[in-house]
Amino acid sequence: MSVTAQDTGGGQGTGGRLSGPGGPFAAAGTPRGAVGAALWAAAALFVVLMLLVIVRLPWAGDLGMHAATVERLRHRLLDPGNPLVDENTPSPYYSPWTVFLGVLARLTGLSVWVVLRIGALIGLTLLVTGVWRYVRALTAHRLAPPLALLCVVLLWGTQVFNWSGFLGLNSLALTVAYPSVLALGLAFHFWALLTRALKGGSAGWTVCLGLGALWAVILLSHQFTGVVATLGALATVVGARAGRGEWLRLGAGVLLGVLVLALWPYYDFFALFRVGGLEVIHRPLYQHLFPRFCLVLVGVAALALRARRDLRDPLVVFFLLGVLMFAAGGLTGHYSWGRALPAVLIPAQVAAAVEVAGAARGTLRNAGAWVLAAALGVGAWTQVQTVGYVVGRSALPAPVAAKYRVPWVGYHWITPWVRYGDVVMATTYPARQIPAYGAYTVAPGYPDFFLPDEAKREAAVRTYFTARSSRSERLGVLRTYGVRWVVQRRADGGLPPGDRALRRVASGPGGQVLYEVVR
Numbered sequence: 001m002s003v004t005a006q007d008t009g010g011g012q013g014t015g016g017r018l019s020g021p022g023g024p025f026a027a028a029g030t031p032r033g034a035v036g037a038a039l040w041a042a043a044a045l046f047v048v049l050m051l052l053v054i055v056r057l058p059w060a061g062d063l064g065m066h067a068a069t070v071e072r073l074r075h076r077l078l079d080p081g082n083p084l085v086d087e088n089t090p091s092p093y094y095s096p097w098t099v100f101l102g103v104l105a106r107l108t109g110l111s112v113w114v115v116l117r118i119g120a121l122i123g124l125t126l127l128v129t130g131v132w133r134y135v136r137a138l139t140a141h142r143l144a145p146p147l148a149l150l151c152v153v154l155l156w157g158t159q160v161f162n163w164s165g166f167l168g169l170n171s172l173a174l175t176v177a178y179p180s181v182l183a184l185g186l187a188f189h190f191w192a193l194l195t196r197a198l199k200g201g202s203a204g205w206t207v208c209l210g211l212g213a214l215w216a217v218i219l220l221s222h223q224f225t226g227v228v229a230t231l232g233a234l235a236t237v238v239g240a241r242a243g244r245g246e247w248l249r250l251g252a253g254v255l256l257g258v259l260v261l262a263l264w265p266y267y268d269f270f271a272l273f274r275v276g277g278l279e280v281i282h283r284p285l286y287q288h289l290f291p292r293f294c295l296v297l298v299g300v301a302a303l304a305l306r307a308r309r310d311l312r313d314p315l316v317v318f319f320l321l322g323v324l325m326f327a328a329g330g331l332t333g334h335y336s337w338g339r340a341l342p343a344v345l346i347p348a349q350v351a352a353a354v355e356v357a358g359a360a361r362g363t364l365r366n367a368g369a370w371v372l373a374a375a376l377g378v379g380a381w382t383q384v385q386t387v388g389y390v391v392g393r394s395a396l397p398a399p400v401a402a403k404y405r406v407p408w409v410g411y412h413w414i415t416p417w418v419r420y421g422d423v424v425m426a427t428t429y430p431a432r433q434i435p436a437y438g439a440y441t442v443a444p445g446y447p448d449f450f451l452p453d454e455a456k457r458e459a460a461v462r463t464y465f466t467a468r469s470s471r472s473e474r475l476g477v478l479r480t481y482g483v484r485w486v487v488q489r490r491a492d493g494g495l496p497p498g499d500r501a502l503r504r505v506a507s508g509p510g511g512q513v514l515y516e517v518v519r
Contacts, residue, residue, distance in 0.1 A: 021177025036143055043146035046153060046169075048129060052390040053173045054120045058407035059433075060174045062164060065446055067112045067436035069093040073102025074112070075420065080266075081449060084435045084444040086423055086482070089451050094266035095221040097179050110437065120177035123185055127167075135350060137195040138315070141357040148353035151372075154379035155299060155349045159291035160403075165225050165342055169279065169383040174407075174408035183222035185341075190214050192234055196315070198240035205249055215516025216260035223272060224339035231321045231343045239314030267450065275449045278336040285338030286330050293377045299348025302355035302368075315354075318494040409435060411487075413508045417516070418485055425464055425478065425494070426487040430512070434487065442481045457481075465493040473499060478517055486515040 072080035073094065080102075081088045097119070128149065133150040145323040145434075153169040164180040175181055194211055197203040215233065219226030237250065261269040306313045322343025329337025357374050388396050388404040391431065396404060411433050418424060420438035432445030442464075443457040451457075463469050464477045465488070469476045474495055477483070486502060488494045489511045495502055503516040 039143060039150075040146050042366040043149045044124055046149065049387070049390065050124050050173065050176060051121075052177060053386070054117055054124065056389055057117055057120065057177060058174055058389040059410055060405075060407050061162070062175075062432075062434040062446070063116070063177060063438035065093060066098065066178060067116060069098045070112050070115055070437050071103045071420070071436070073099060074503050077102060077106060082444075083450070084431070084441060084446070084448065085451065085457065086421070086440040087451060087453075089448075090267035091448070091450060092223065092267050092269075092272060093179075095179055096181050096217050096264075097221045099266070116177040119182070120326065123178075123182040124176055126185025126189065127181055128185075130185045130192065131350075132187045133192035134188045134195070135354065137192045137199070138350070139354050139358055141354070144354050144357035147357055147372075148350050150376055151299070151349040151353045152346065154376050154383065155295050155352060155372075156345075156379055156382070157290070157292040157294045157296070158378065158382050159288060159381055160385075161292040164230070165222065165283070165339060166345075167342070168380075171384045173389050178222075180222040180225055183218050183225035183229070184217050186214065186221070186322075187232065188226060190218065190229055191232045191236055194236050195240070198236065198242055198246065203242075203246050203249060205252065206208060208246075208249040208253035209256050210253075211250075212255070212257035213260055215253070216257035219257075219261060220264055220269060223269075223340070225501045227325075228322075228343045228346070231325065231340065232318050232346070233403045235318035235347075238317050239310075239312050241312065256298075271450075277449065279333060280335075281447070282335040282338050285341060286335060295379050296345055296348045298372055298375045299345075299350075299352035302351040303348055305355055306351060315347040315351045319344060322347070364506055371377055395470075408433065409509050412509070413506060414439075414485070414487065416516050417514065423482050424485045424487055425461070425481075425483045427461070427465060427492055430487050439485070442477070442483060464495075465491055471495065471499070484517055486517060487512055488515070489513070 007263050068083040069091070069208050072083050077099075079088070080091075080094060083091055083093055101119050102116050104110070104118065105112060108115075110118075129151055131149050132145040135145045136302075138144075152167050153172060156168045160170050161168055162174055163186065164171075164178050165173045172181065173454055190211065191345065193207070193214075194203075197207050197211070211233075213458055215226070215229065218229045237247075242250065300319075303313075303316050303319050307316045310316075322340055322345075325337055325340040326344055329340070352372055359368060384400050385396070385403040385405070388400070389407065393406065395399050411430060414434070415437050416425075418434075418437065418439050422439045423442065424430075424439050426433050426434055426444050428443075428445055430445075431441040431443060434441055435445075443461045444451060444454065448454050460477045460481065464474050478486075478501070485505075486494065487508075490497070491511075495515075497504065497513070497515075503518050504513060505516050506514040508514065
């Protein structure tokens with residue numbers, strides 16, 4: 001087997017250190033070694049910041065869905081039913097990772113929020129160590145891993161972009177407890193293991209079967225990240241110029257992975273290929289590309305340098321596969337394919353770090369290092385409001401506070417009355433949070449393609465809250481779905497506050513009121 005030439009060593013006679021005096025990323029022991037030490041300190045500061053974020057665990061987006069999933073598994077591990085509504089349906093959120101967290105919650109009795117923090121800590125650990133191991137599999141330069149870690153979280157754009165599966169610093173802070181972070185951490189380890197196995201000639205049957213099982217776990221845990229992991233693995237195999245025997249063993253690993261996917265008992269993985277209705281949700285992925293991702297162009301330039309040396313470089317192939325899938329999604333209107341965008345971003349970000357860390361002495365190396373340093377500085381300023389998730393808005397300087405967005409408050413205020421399994425009538429925004437505390441809502445706050453009566457439930461919620469509905473129609477909805485509680489604002493509509501069918505129980509933020517349905 002022949003392999004792609006890999007970066008090795010760190011300059012002539014340096015024992016892995018960068019040679020030459022120039023550039024802001026010179027290693028310790030060189031005239032600019034203090035800057036190299038600062039690079040390590042910056043990577044450590046990122047880890048500390050994320051640990052403090054996990055302590056606070058800011059809530060936005062899908063965190064309530066994942067909390068609800070763990071709660072259902074805690075109570076009914078083998079048959080948890082729908083995580084959001086009172087129906088016995090499968091759900092793609094029941095993955096190997098959430099099952100593990102459900103077992104942890106069941107065995108320890110810890111609250112779902114403590115369990116999610118533990119999960120976030122595990123996910124962050126796997127992500128940091130995964131980036132480290134993957135970069136070390138590509139190059140021996142000792143500054144490349146911390147630099148790559150900073151590139152992955154800061155080398156984005158001048159406009160903050162938050163989405164699960166995307167590792168910008170602010171996005172990571174909001175999604176650190178999501179399965180997508182765990183899946184990305186596993187993906188980096190997956191690529192590292194595959195790279196080392198192919199490079200070292202150790203891709204035997206056991207290793208390939210193990211990689212196949214790991215691939216299946218990633219796909220089951222976060223399907224979109226599984227696609228990114230697949231593209232990265234394909235690029236690694238192409239770049240390594242695998243021989244016939246290795247393709248055979250890797251094929252066996254793929255078959256094992258497919259078998260694991262087929263046998264997973266909590267949902268039908270392959271049914272996801274028949275799911276529609278995701279395009280509107282994902283269309284924003286194709287908007288404002290330059291302000292969101294312009295700093296990644298530094299990495300694209302690094303990839304161009306690598307392509308000049310070897311068109312089958314694994315990072316180059318990975319990037320091209322990501323570009324093809326992302327572009328195909330935009331051209332055909334399959335906007336959900338835009339979730340493959342990390343397959344464009346990650347190889348460029350990693351390439352920027354590897355190229356700067358491994359460049360030879362001279363003007364080109366110095367210029368590249370300073371350009372990357374400036375881009376990282378811009379990226380850090382763009383996402384500096386992330387610190388607010390630790391210290392709060394009041395502690396932020398005015399320019400930073402203006403960028404900060406307060407996380408969701410949550411619905412802990414209803415828990416003294418609303419019990420596990422109770423059904424709550426609510427609009428979409430509270431319906432995305434209330435199930436995190438064990439209750440169900442009439443309609444799911446998120447699209448649920450395994451729920452056959454989803455449209456009927458959404459229509460029922462509209463019937464209850466619309467001004468055109470009669471009192472009898474609203475009462476009929478409450479009876480049909482066994483609603484015990486209603487959360488509403490005066491502006492939401494629904495039964496008026498003085499209606500005899502409702503008893504006011506508690507008040508919450510933003511004028512929300514919890515009513516008990518009087519039967």
